[in-house]
Amino acid sequence: MAEKKLKVPEDFTWRDMEVGNIITEPGNASLRKTGDWRSMRPVLDKEKCIKCGLCWLYCPDGAVKLLDDGYYEPDLFYCKGCGICARACKKGAITMIEEGEK
Amino acid sequence: MNKRVGLEASHAVAEAVRMADVDLIAAYPITPQTHIPERLAEIVANGELDAAYIPVESEHSAMSACLGSAAVGARTFTTTAGQGLELMHEVVYVASSMRYPIVMVVCNRALSAPLSVWGDHSDVMAVRDVGWIQVFCENNQEAFDLTLWAFRVAEDPRVLFPVMVHIDGFTLSHVTEPLWLPEQEEVDKFLPEFKYPFALDTDKPMTHGAFGIPDIYSEAKKAQEVAFLNSKEIIRQSWREFADVFGRSYAPVESYKADGAKTLLLTMGSFSETAKIVIDEMQAKGESVGLVRLRLWRPFPYEELRQAVKGAETLVVFDRAVSSGMGGPVCSEVKAALFSEAVKPKVAGVVGGLGGRDMSVKDFERVINRGKEIAKSGSGEIIETVGIRG
Numbered sequence: 001m002a003e004k005k006l007k008v009p010e011d012f013t014w015r016d017m018e019v020g021n022i023i024t025e026p027g028n029a030s031l032r033k034t035g036d037w038r039s040m041r042p043v044l045d046k047e048k049c050i051k052c053g054l055c056w057l058y059c060p061d062g063a064v065k066l067l068d069d070g071y072y073e074p075d076l077f078y079c080k081g082c083g084i085c086a087r088a089c090k091k092g093a094i095t096m097i098e099e100g101e102k
Numbered sequence: 103m104n105k106r107v108g109l110e111a112s113h114a115v116a117e118a119v120r121m122a123d124v125d126l127i128a129a130y131p132i133t134p135q136t137h138i139p140e141r142l143a144e145i146v147a148n149g150e151l152d153a154a155y156i157p158v159e160s161e162h163s164a165m166s167a168c169l170g171s172a173a174v175g176a177r178t179f180t181t182t183a184g185q186g187l188e189l190m191h192e193v194v195y196v197a198s199s200m201r202y203p204i205v206m207v208v209c210n211r212a213l214s215a216p217l218s219v220w221g222d223h224s225d226v227m228a229v230r231d232v233g234w235i236q237v238f239c240e241n242n243q244e245a246f247d248l249t250l251w252a253f254r255v256a257e258d259p260r261v262l263f264p265v266m267v268h269i270d271g272f273t274l275s276h277v278t279e280p281l282w283l284p285e286q287e288e289v290d291k292f293l294p295e296f297k298y299p300f301a302l303d304t305d306k307p308m309t310h311g312a313f314g315i316p317d318i319y320s321e322a323k324k325a326q327e328v329a330f331l332n333s334k335e336i337i338r339q340s341w342r343e344f345a346d347v348f349g350r351s352y353a354p355v356e357s358y359k360a361d362g363a364k365t366l367l368l369t370m371g372s373f374s375e376t377a378k379i380v381i382d383e384m385q386a387k388g389e390s391v392g393l394v395r396l397r398l399w400r401p402f403p404y405e406e407l408r409q410a411v412k413g414a415e416t417l418v419v420f421d422r423a424v425s426s427g428m429g430g431p432v433c434s435e436v437k438a439a440l441f442s443e444a445v446k447p448k449v450a451g452v453v454g455g456l457g458g459r460d461m462s463v464k465d466f467e468r469v470i471n472r473g474k475e476i477a478k479s480g481s482g483e484i485i486e487t488v489g490i491r492g
Contacts, residue, residue: 008317008318012321013321014320014321014322014324014325014328015325016321017318017321017322017325018300019201019262019299019300019329020199020200020201020202020262020300020310021199021200021312021314021318021322021325022300022308022309022310023308023309023312024308026307026308026309029309029312
C-alpha cells in the first residue's frame with residue numbers, strides 16, 4: 001500500500017487558498033496523519049482476542065480497522081492512543097504501552 | 103414611479119429586506135431587538151415575502167442559523183443591537199472568515215453596565231475587527247438604501263463578505279421620517295438573483311469550515327485580508343451603480359461644506375445631521391469650519407480620508423464610544439490613518455453622546471471649539487468629553 005501523505009507543499013501560498021478556505025476535494029482528511037500525537041500505543045494480543053469488535057465500536061476516531069482474518073487492529077496512522085479500546089476490551093486483549101517501547 | 107412615504111427606520115429596513123426578496127431571516131425577537139424583525143415577521147406571515155423566518159433562541163443562534171442558510175446559497179438577513187451583538191460575537195467572526203454574504207442591520211446601542219438600551223457606538227466598536235464590511239447611516243432613507251445595497255455588494259462574486267449596516271438606536275431605529283421607496287423593477291435591476299458559487303450541494307461535495315492547522319492558518323488569514331481590502335473598489339463601483347438606478351449617491355467618506363475649511367469636524371452616523379446644522383451656523387458667523395463623515399467604517403477608507411482632510415489645520419473627531427484606557431476609538435484610527443502623511447491637520451478627539459445622551463447643536467459647537475483649543479495648545483486630557491456634568 002502506498003504511503004498515505006498529506007503535506008502542505010512549499011509552493012502552496014496564500015494565493016492558492018479557496019474562498020472561505022473551502023475544501024473542494026472531498027474526504028482528503030483521511031490523508032492526514034494524526035498518529036504522531038500518540039504517547040501510548042495499543043498492542044493487540046491475538047491469543048486473547050475473540051473478534052467481538054467492541055474496540056472497533058468504541059474507538060471515537062474510527063481508527064480500528066477490520067482485517068481480512070476477522071481480527072480488529074488499531075490503525076496506527078490515525079490512532080491517538082487514548083486507550084478507550086483497551087478499556088472496552090472484555091478479554092484484556094489490548095494493552096497500552098509507552099511509545100518507543102518494543 | 104417612486105413613492106414618498108413616512109416610515110420608521112426599522113420599518114424602512116424591513117421594506118428593503120422585503121424588496122430584496124430575502125430567503126431566510128433568523129433573529130432573536132426580544133430586547134435589545136428593534137421593530138425590524140417584528141415587521142419582517144408580519145411581512146412573512148402575511149405572505150408578502152416568501153422567506154423562512156426563524157425566531158431563534160438567542161443572537162448566537164441567529165448568526166449560527168444564518169451561516170447554514172448562506173452555506174446553501176440562500177439570501178440571508180439578520181438584525182440585532184447592543185448586548186445582542188455581543189452575545190453573537192463569536193459567530194460573527196465565522197461568517198466573514200467563511201466568506202458568507204450575510205446582511206445584518208445593527209441598531210447601535212450602549213453596552214451594560216449600567217444597564218442601557220439607548221444609543222451610542224459601543225456595540226459597533228466591539229466588532230471593529232470581525233472582517234465584515236461596515237457602513238453607517240444618517241437617516242431613514244440611507245437605512246433603506248444601504249440595506250438594499252448591502253446585499254448587492256456582499257453577494258458580488260468578487261466580494262463575498264458579510265455586510266453590517268449601522269443605524270443609530272432610537273435616533274434612527276425608532277424615528278419616523280419621509281423617504282422615497284423605489285419600484286420593484288428598479289430593485290430587481292440593481293440586485294440580481296443570488297448565486298453563491300460555493301453552495302453546499304450533494305452532487306458536488308465539499309467541506310466548509312474545516313480545521314486550519316498552523317501550516318495553513320496564516321495563509322488563510324492573509325488571503326482573507328487581501329480579498330477584504332480588494333472589496334473596497336467593488337464597494338465604490340456598486341455605489342456608482344446605485345446612483346445610476348436610484349439617483350442617490352454614496353461614498354466611503356463624505357464631506358459637507360468642507361472645501362477650504364481650516365477646522366473640520368468628523369462624525370459617524372445620525373448625529374452627522376445635527377453636526378451639519380452647527381457647520382451652517384458657524385459658517386454664517388464667518389468661521390472656517392466644515393464637516394467630514396465616515397460612511398464606510400470597514401474596510402477603513404484611508405485614501406479617501408487623507409484626501410478629505412487635506413489642507414485643514416485642525417481635525418476634531420467626535421466619538422460615541424470609549425476604548426477603555428485609550429480614548430475615542432474613531433479618533434485613534436483617524437490618527438493612525440494620518441500618521442504617515444508629511445502634512446496633516448492636528449487631530450483632537452472628543453467623546454460624547456453616550457448611552458442615549460443627546461448632542462445638541464450647541465454641544466457640537468463646544469466640541470469644535472474645545473477641539474481647536476486642544477489642537478492649538480497640544481495638550482488636553484486623554485479623554486476629552488462633552489456634555490458630562492462636573
